Amino acid sequence: MTTSSREAILDSLRNATRKDSNIYADLPRNYVQRGSLDMASRLHLMTERLREYGAEVLESATAELPASIAHLLHSTGRRTFVVPPGLPTEWLSPAFGWKIDHSLSHDGIEHSDGVVTGASAAVADSGTIVLHHSSTEGRRVLTLLPDFHLCILRAHQIVETLPEYFARFPQPPRLATYISGPSATADIEMTRIKGVHGPRFLSVIIVRDEN
Structure with missing residues (x-):
């Protein structure tokens, strides 16, 4: 690299990182900042994206949620689940074994059949669920070691675009x-591994x- 190229790169870095409050405010924002879908369309898009990724998606009314959770977990054949300490107790059917995460060991988490959590937000455009790791998440x-994850997502938590998520948070x-x-990757010889x-x-x- 020539000296002139090196200086050009360093100058670009200095300009990009200098403490000038007007630089950030003046940056062009030509990307889509707000979606146009109504609630029903956002839910449909979120469901479609999740299913494209291979996730199972169900809808439930609030009053039916404990029964919906129990039905879904029963259909998996799994019986022992880790849950965060803040998850509502009414969600925890006595038909299953529950490990409340009061500093469970990694071994204890990994050898459960799965995990059940809440969520903080979701982005329908990309089918992305966001966890902020609150007491219900x-x-x-917890969401890295078990082989199965059931996430409870409320409709009002779903936004259409990523900028809307950052506007909310x-x-x-x-x-x-x-x-x-x-979880999936194709980094190893371009073979998809879950x-x-x-x-x-x-x-x-x-x-x-x-x-």
Whole structure:
């Protein structure tokens, strides 16, 4: 690299990082910042994206949610699940074994049949679920080690575009997890492998908002 090229790169970095409050405000924002879909269309798009990724998606009314959770978990044949400490107790059917995460060991988490959590938000355009790791979402390790993840997502948490998510959460937590379908990678000889970075199986229950 010649000296002139090196200086050109450094000058670009200095210009991009200099502390000038007007630079950020003056940046062009020609991308789509707000979607145009109504609630029903957002739910349809979110469901379509999740299913394209290979996730199972169900809808439920609020009053039917405990029964919907029990029915879905029963259909998987799994019986023991890890849950964050803040998950509503009425969601936890006595038909299953529940491990409440009060600092469970990694071994204890990994040897469960799955995990059940809530969510903070979702982006319909990309089919992405966002976890901020609140008391209903749990530690990040909960959604990395088990082979199965059931996520409870409320309809009002779904936005259409990523800029709308950041408008809703202008200062998201330093640790957030963005989930777009079950874990999968094709980095190894371009062969798709599931479960390398997290659960191989993702199920989502979308809870309809009540008027």
